[in-house]
Amino acid sequence: MVVVDTDVHNAMKTKYDILPYLPKAWHEEWLEMGMGIARQYYSVVGGARKDANPDTGGGPGTDPDFMIRHLIEPNGIDYAILTSGIEISLYPDPDYANALASAWNDWTVEHWLNRSPAFRGSIAINNTDPQAAAREIDRMGSHPGMAQVIMSSASRMLYGQRFYHPIYEAAERNGLPIAIHPGGEGRGIAPSPTNAGYPTRYFEWHNVLPVSYIGHLNSIICEGVFEKFPKLKFVAIEGGISWLPAMMWRMDKNYKALRSSVPWLKKHPSEYIAEHVFLTTQPIEEPKDHKHLLQVFDMIGAERCVMFSTDYPHWDYDNPMMALPPMPKELKRRIMGETAMELYGLPRPAETGGTAHG
């Protein structure tokens, strides 16, 4: 069975790693302001697995060789979709953020994609400057190791709005899905994590992250993004999956009465979702009764849209051997790797003579 891990967080060992790729004008700002957008919620269990610190030094996710030994080989993972540089759009200065995105992508290619074909990258962009983001997608899109474009699910505006369409046009042109990933909610220039302000603690903040996905997916469907960009695919990483049925059904029910206000839509919202939307598993919901999750799989057609992920090296990592409940073999095969191979156009490992990283 091919295993594709669709959410693996790589990182820089030190803040100096990006400097060779970043124009000198921005070095002082980067060194002074630090590596990433400041957090205000404290996780009592830390952000990463304690055993994910490489024996070669550096923090979790910073060493490609250690990641191969610690995550990829023991779990029989054929491909790891790397997800980093996600929150670049949350800086207030679009010029700085544009420069950071380019530097981040060059670093990803040199330190990760050149290390092993098992690593596949996500193109970091600054979506507060959609024209610049489109140019960055065009610059990196032809690299065979780049699997998708990535953005934070935290945003000042809903992602269906036409402001963002140049990004989708570029992604479609380059045959790349757009992925969103949570964690930036309430940070940098992102608004409060809920429509009623700030949750109090990390636990509460983490629980409520799916609302970003509900808002963005709704906006993308209603604004007709998939009519305008019919080949575009959208990946909802790390947002859970069980919120989707309620949303599909609510949109379809309202569509019956209100569709004259969205005349560009030619199908029920759930049909666009079935054709264009993918979700990754971690953190998969764990109802007491396994059958409830399988029922959710049935409601959303999981054999088409659900892709396995570990979220390595984060604290809430899902183990590939243990995370999912027993299910029909063909469904498991789709979720563990087949759907991701199709979506990302990954060569079957056997065809390359063994596992991709071997």
Added chain:
Amino acid sequence: MVVVDTDVHNAMKTKYDILPYLPKAWHEEWLEMGMGIARQYYSVVGGARKDANPDTGGGPGTDPDFMIRHLIEPNGIDYAILTSGIEISLYPDPDYANALASAWNDWTVEHWLNRSPAFRGSIAINNTDPQAAAREIDRMGSHPGMAQVIMSSASRMLYGQRFYHPIYEAAERNGLPIAIHPGGEGRGIAPSPTNAGYPTRYFEWHNVLPVSYIGHLNSIICEGVFEKFPKLKFVAIEGGISWLPAMMWRMDKNYKALRSSVPWLKKHPSEYIAEHVFLTTQPIEEPKDHKHLLQVFDMIGAERCVMFSTDYPHWDYDNPMMALPPMPKELKRRIMGETAMELYGLPRPAETGGTAHG
């Protein structure tokens, strides 16, 4: 079978109706600013059923006698829980809003509760001044026709936060559930309807309303409201029900790792939900396959927590005869009326010698 309709919108015929109950100091503001918080989303099908205009004049929901003839009698409804004055907390001035809430409640008693015991009221409050809201709950709470306290799901702060606890203390003291109702999202002093700003159209705005419920319920659980007020019940009106399983499971999963940050919680979040949270049906999700909704009912224990509602006279009214899919008779009995009779302490109609409104 007893039928309780847990979401029926009554309204004033004209803006002059409230004046006898409102201190004169506020008359000019009320008459100038209009009856209610301005809307910015336009529904292409209107806000109300076209056939709900009383033959006696006035708008939908304004005439108790017409409502009895149009909604209650033909559908065999024994009790209608009236929901109005919901958005009073969205005015910027707490003194004005406090005065309006009191006037609204006095008008409800005189024009609706005094008309028929089939009508049960919701106590309007201004929750931006929780001490005043608590006094209003104490003032109205002993009226036998008042069934609950009502607030908008649109709010500047999440409802678990301690700012609001005086309201919950008063509700518990008076044996009244707290209900929230959507529709104020983005209006008055409420923030944007999503955590990424404003949806574009009414269709999109209406689809995304459940995110308010997810945020507030999460906050109420995590902040320990139900440990502090163990008899308090919480009713989520008109938010749908199918979003609940995802939230329960996500909260329980995170609780395993992060509970040291919420040491006041003594149970899994889903256990608090099972003991304290109720949902009303309209707009009930309508999956293509009926069995999917019954599976959701099973996931959340619908026999305990789901209560029927029509949302009369609004455009998306659910017909009591047609709204729900076929289901076991006992489950239907619970949903159509038994659970609401228990929650609101309503006398069984037979005991009063026929239907309550007869």
